[in-house]
Amino acid sequence: MLEDRRLAVLRAIVEDYVSTHEPVGSKALVERHHLGVSPATIRNDMAALEEEGYIAQPHTSAGRVPTDLGYRLFVDRLAGVKPLSSPERRAIAEFLDSSVDLDDVMVRTVRLLAQITRQVALVQYPSRSRSTVRHIELIALSTTRLIMVLITDGGRVEQRTIECANPISEVALGDIRARLLVAVSGQPFTSIPEILTSFSGQFPAEMLQLVTIIQATLLDAVTERIDERVVLGGTAHLARYGEAFPLSIQPVLEALEEQVVLLRLLGESSANTAVTVRIGHENPIEGMASTSVVTARYGIGDSATASLGVVGPTHMDYAGNIAAVQAVAQYVGRILDEQ
Amino acid sequence: MLEDRRLAVLRAIVEDYVSTHEPVGSKALVERHHLGVSPATIRNDMAALEEEGYIAQPHTSAGRVPTDLGYRLFVDRLAGVKPLSSPERRAIAEFLDSSVDLDDVMVRTVRLLAQITRQVALVQYPSRSRSTVRHIELIALSTTRLIMVLITDGGRVEQRTIECANPISEVALGDIRARLLVAVSGQPFTSIPEILTSFSGQFPAEMLQLVTIIQATLLDAVTERIDERVVLGGTAHLARYGEAFPLSIQPVLEALEEQVVLLRLLGESSANTAVTVRIGHENPIEGMASTSVVTARYGIGDSATASLGVVGPTHMDYAGNIAAVQAVAQYVGRILDEQ
DNA sequence: ATTAGCACTCACATGTCCGGAGTGCTAGAT
DNA sequence: ATCTAGCACTCCGGACATGTGAGTGCTAAT
Numbered sequence: 096m097l098e099d100r101r102l103a104v105l106r107a108i109v110e111d112y113v114s115t116h117e118p119v120g121s122k123a124l125v126e127r128h129h130l131g132v133s134p135a136t137i138r139n140d141m142a143a144l145e146e147e148g149y150i151a152q153p154h155t156s157a158g159r160v161p162t163d164l165g166y167r168l169f170v171d172r173l174a175g176v177k178p179l180s181s182p183e184r185r186a187i188a189e190f191l192d193s194s195v196d197l198d199d200v201m202v203r204t205v206r207l208l209a210q211i212t213r214q215v216a217l218v219q220y221p222s223r224s225r226s227t228v229r230h231i232e233l234i235a236l237s238t239t240r241l242i243m244v245l246i247t248d249g250g251r252v253e254q255r256t257i258e259c260a261n262p263i264s265e266v267a268l269g270d271i272r273a274r275l276l277v278a279v280s281g282q283p284f285t286s287i288p289e290i291l292t293s294f295s296g297q298f299p300a301e302m303l304q305l306v307t308i309i310q311a312t313l314l315d316a317v318t319e320r321i322d323e324r325v326v327l328g329g330t331a332h333l334a335r336y337g338e339a340f341p342l343s344i345q346p347v348l349e350a351l352e353e354q355v356v357l358l359r360l361l362g363e364s365s366a367n368t369a370v371t372v373r374i375g376h377e378n379p380i381e382g383m384a385s386t387s388v389v390t391a392r393y394g395i396g397d398s399a400t401a402s403l404g405v406v407g408p409t410h411m412d413y414a415g416n417i418a419a420v421q422a423v424a425q426y427v428g429r430i431l432d433e434q
Numbered sequence: 435m436l437e438d439r440r441l442a443v444l445r446a447i448v449e450d451y452v453s454t455h456e457p458v459g460s461k462a463l464v465e466r467h468h469l470g471v472s473p474a475t476i477r478n479d480m481a482a483l484e485e486e487g488y489i490a491q492p493h494t495s496a497g498r499v500p501t502d503l504g505y506r507l508f509v510d511r512l513a514g515v516k517p518l519s520s521p522e523r524r525a526i527a528e529f530l531d532s533s534v535d536l537d538d539v540m541v542r543t544v545r546l547l548a549q550i551t552r553q554v555a556l557v558q559y560p561s562r563s564r565s566t567v568r569h570i571e572l573i574a575l576s577t578t579r580l581i582m583v584l585i586t587d588g589g590r591v592e593q594r595t596i597e598c599a600n601p602i603s604e605v606a607l608g609d610i611r612a613r614l615l616v617a618v619s620g621q622p623f624t625s626i627p628e629i630l631t632s633f634s635g636q637f638p639a640e641m642l643q644l645v646t647i648i649q650a651t652l653l654d655a656v657t658e659r660i661d662e663r664v665v666l667g668g669t670a671h672l673a674r675y676g677e678a679f680p681l682s683i684q685p686v687l688e689a690l691e692e693q694v695v696l697l698r699l700l701g702e703s704s705a706n707t708a709v710t711v712r713i714g715h716e717n718p719i720e721g722m723a724s725t726s727v728v729t730a731r732y733g734i735g736d737s738a739t740a741s742l743g744v745v746g747p748t749h750m751d752y753a754g755n756i757a758a759v760q761a762v763a764q765y766v767g768r769i770l771d772e773q
Numbered sequence: 774a775t776t777a778g779c780a781c782t783c784a785c786a787t788g789t790c791c792g793g794a795g796t797g798c799t800a801g802a803t
Numbered sequence: 804a805t806c807t808a809g810c811a812c813t814c815c816g817g818a819c820a821t822g823t824g825a826g827t828g829c830t831a832a833t
Contacts, residue, residue, distance in 0.1 A: 120795050133807055138796070156795050156813045196595060230573045234585055242589050246573055250581050252593040256535060330669060331691055334684035345673035352670055459826050472776055477827070495783045495826050776833075781826105788821080795813085802807075 103130060104140045105149055106173045109161050113410050118158030163375035163409060166387070170372050170413050177414045179422050183211065187423060191430045197221075197251060201326045204403065204427050209329025212419045214407035215351065216329045219361050221393075221401040221431060222322035223251060227283045233272040233309065238262045243309065245316055247284075253319075255312045259305065267302050271309060284317040322401055325357040332407070346382030351406070356380055360388050361402040370417050375409045385409055389416045393424035395431045403427065442469060443479045444488055445512045448500050452749050457497030502714035502748060505726070509711050509752050516753045518761050522550065526762060530769045536560075536590060540665045543742065543766050548668025551758045553746035554690065555668050558700050560732075560740040560770060561661035562590060566622045572611040572648065577601045582648065584655055586623075592658075594651045598644060606641050610648060623656040661740055664696040671746070685721030690745070695719055699727050700741040709756050714748045724748055728755045732763035734770045742766065 107128045111119040121134040121141060130137065141159055144150045149165035152158065161169065179187075190207055194200045201218050208216035226247040235241045236256070241263055245253040274297065278290055291314055295306045330351065333344050350356045359379055370391045376384045383406075390404030404420055446467045450458040460473040460480060469476065480498055483489045488504035491497065500508065518526075529546055533539045540557050547555035565586040574580045575595070580602060584592040613636065617629055630653055634645045669690065672683050689695045698718055709730045715723045722745075729743030743759055 118795090122795075134795095135797095135807055135809090136805085139806085142797080152796085154814070157815075158795065196593070229575065230571070232569070232571055232583070232585075234569045236568065236587060236589050240589070242568075242585060242591070244571070244583055244585060244591055246571075246581060246583060248575060250575050250579070250593075250595045252581070252583055252591060254535075254589075254591040256589045328691065331684055331687035334687050345670055348670035348673050352667065457826090461826075473826095474776055474778090474828095475774085478775085481828080491827085493783070495781085497826065774833100776831100778831090779829090781828085783826090784824095786821105786823085788819105790817105790819080792815105792817090794815090797812085798810090800807105800809090803805080 100130065100132075101140045101144060102168075102173060103128075104137060105144055105161070105165060106169060108141075108144075108150060108159055109165065109169045109173075112161055113412055116410060118153055118160050120158035123158070161410075163377065166374045166409055166413070167377075170374070170417075174414045174417070176421070177418045179418055184422065187211075187426050191426055194430070197431075200427065200430060202328075204423060205326045205328035208403065208405060208419065208423050209332065211423075212329075212405045212407070212416050213332050213335075214329060214405040214411065214416065215327070215332055216403070216405050217357055217361055217390075218326045218403040218427075219358070219401040220322050220324040220326075221395055222320070223247065223249065223284065225283065225285075225395075226251065227281060228279045228287070228317075229281075231272075231276055231279060231313070233268055233275070235263050235265065235268060241268065243312055243316070245313070253316045255316055257308055257312050259308065261304065263305065264302075267305060271298070271302070271306055275309070275313075279313075287317045288314060323354065323358060325354060325361065327351060327357065329405075347386060347406075350380055350382050360406065361390055361404060370421050371404075372413065372417065387411055387413075389413070389420050391420045391424040393428040393431075395428060439469065439471070440479045440483060441507075441512060442467075443476060444483055444500070444504060445508060447480075447483075447489060447498055448504065448508045448512075451500055452751055455749060457492055457499050459497035462497070500749075502716065505713045505748055505752070506716070509713070509756075513753045513756065515760070516757045518757055523761065526550075526765050530765055533769070536770075539766065539769060541667075543762060544665045544667035547742065547744060547758065547762050548671065550762075551668075551744045551746070551755050552671050552674075553668060553744040553750065553755065554666070554671055555742070555744050556696055556700055556729075557665045557742040557766075558697070558740040559661050559663040559665075560734055561659070562586065562588065562623065564622065564624075564734075565590065566620060567618045567626070567656075568620075570611075570615055570618060570652070572607055572614070574602055574604065574607060580607065582651055582655070584652070592655045594655055596647055596651050598647065600643065602644065603641075606644060610637070610641070610645055614648070614652075618652075626656045627653060662693065662697060664693060664700065666690060666696065686725060686745075689719055689721050699745065700729055700743060709760050710743075711752065711756065726750055726752075728752070728759050730759045730763040732767040732770075734767060 104124070107124055107130070108119050111124065111127060121137040124130070124137055125132065125134050141150065145152070145159065148162060149168055150159040151162050153160060187207060191200065191203055194203045201220060205216045205218045208218070226249055228245065229248045230246040232244040233241055239259045239262060241257050241259065243255045243257060278294060279287055282290060291310050295303060295310060298306050330348065333347060370389060373388045375387060378386070378388050385408060386406055387409045388404055388406050390402050392402050394400050403424055405416055407416070443463070446463055446469070447458050450463065450466060460476040463469070463476055464471065464473050480489065484491070484498065487501060488507055489498040490501050492499060526546060530539065530542055533542045540559060544555045544557045547557070565588055567584065568587045569585040571583040572580055573583070578598045578601060580596050580598065582594045582596060617633060618626055621629060630649050634642065634649060637645050669687065672686060709728060712727045714726060717725070717727050724747060725745055726748045727743055727745050729741050731741050733739050742763055744755055746755070
């Protein structure tokens, strides 16, 4: 029960600090939350919490502020998940339902997430490791350039232009196209590399150069990780914390411009379906020690394939953001499933 | 000659203010620039300049700061174009040469521009009004869904998925595909709408529904303005002006998230090849009254087709930015020409 | 026209002071 | 054993006074 109250105090501190952004003192605490005890008692609890590293004071005789560790405890044991209001859920569904293709879904999702959480939002493209080849097309653009277009069963399209040292024979190209089509059509991306190993054998020597480069390009296309793309939105929300977290918005903005960083922010979230929260220094990016990241995986069908999430100051509304990220992840999965 | 000195004073004020971001006074002025006169004389000139609205003082007994009008005069008559250093030019060329496709060129360009100007950079996709159809493909993905892929002579690829109310007949689809290919192959985008008007006549009634929707989709694809896409980069540079232009970075960030706004920023730049500068309130976007925009058109071949530019505070290095924008526009045009 | 000189005006930094919020500690109440 | 009341202490931050310096406009002399 003593433990219970301490946790209640921590929760109260986090909640107050998140809403006011100001260090919170014992007196204000008993007033705003109906803990049935006096400020002095709270002070003892606070001293204990500080001892254990959950809270800290910016300077002597100031109120307390949660530490990263405090937030951690808060999200692990105290933060309920605020269920979204049903109009909110409806808005999400409507907004995403009207999207026309994958790119559109990504863009809409990132906007949506940024809007409802009022934070910076990140959405990673879903991996297409389970895609299969629906069609492949080779078309000459000029005597030395051709374009390869790859269409997957999911309706995604990959393109590659190929530059050739020697002039391309239309006949040879048609031949290669036809055989390639037979060889890879209906095959999953994952088995293409193996199929290709024996492919060039069937061609005469004078076509080999062309075949080889096409083969290499196709291999590149099917092994490329589309899921290394991340869409970003809502950076304007960063500016809201002008003073609140000091001066640090430039490094954060800089970090957010690097795809690699975005991937790291999203990437290492847990494999299972739950929401992952990384608080302050817990996240691996330099210069983002005062931000927290809330991510969830979303999947097409039952296989979890990519992540999305939000980035904000450590003093964010964890309950709300967790709920939003979770809900959006669910809906996006569902939408992509339908397509 | 009196006029001459006044202009020299204005130039000096702009230059000093741009480099220090602090109001500049008469004494500092004669020290840093070797105008051969005394501070008092300068003060008279400054009073005149203020009278005419080119400079202003933030408060009595402070130094002077250029007004938007002052900057305008400066860029119109005083700012020489700083030629880029030859290593800089080489870097631009190398960086852009290694790009593989249009998307890549756009992304690299925006990075490059942001990096050398240290401002926020914008690049608009080039219009493809002069594109012609190289190939068109229709492929069924399921019984009710199909995908249309359009390949242009420039090697660009457009895709559209089409949802159909009734099951699609493979035979009918193949028929449509073949005839469509004949009809539009090699035709410029601009003449497609006309070609399509008489296209559906050749099909029997039971195929009409399918033909109609395909036709509509194709029409949509060729008339869609790809040049309504704008790539953005270097937003982190905004944060550098933390205090310098006060509080206003949030509205700017917000504005920059709207594609429409970006288009307006770029769009109304003059049709000719020169660089356009829009200063402070001159630019049409609310909340960007304290920013200036430097844009240039770049063209594939001789037809000017799209814009790129940078956005920064009104107290930017106009000479440098103009030079950079101009140089990058030239190089991008050249690169796109080669492809 | 230009300049030197001068009085004047503010912004700003510095210093001092004080109130208030918050704390820790101790002694007494439950 | 736990809570609470009271108290002395700390220190931030706002209010006020003050001095300094950068900058100005004006006038009179060159």
